[in-house]
Amino acid sequence: MLESLSHTGCGDAFAVVKDPSTASMGAGIDRKVLQSHPRLDPGAVLVLDQVSYLKMESVPYLCVTSANVVKVVPSGPVA
DSSP states (O other): OEEEEEEOTTSOEEEEEEOTTSOEEEEEEOHHHHHHOTTOOTTOEEEEOSOEEEEETTEEEEEEOGGGEEEEEOSSOOO
16 A cells, blocks of 8 residues: 655656555655556555565665556545
């Protein structure tokens, strides 16, 4: 689940994501993901597969691209 989302000046975004089994961690979200999923905002759930990650100063950081996104469940009331 996205806890927060901050757009960068180059079209990508930085997010803080939370998995029920782990602590929160940072994630870089590619601009193509943002273009394909305009309702991506805090509270949305991302279903990801085969996600790469980096360790920046010993902190894991996910690299989310269109190839990793299986499904996005937007935040808000269910219709």
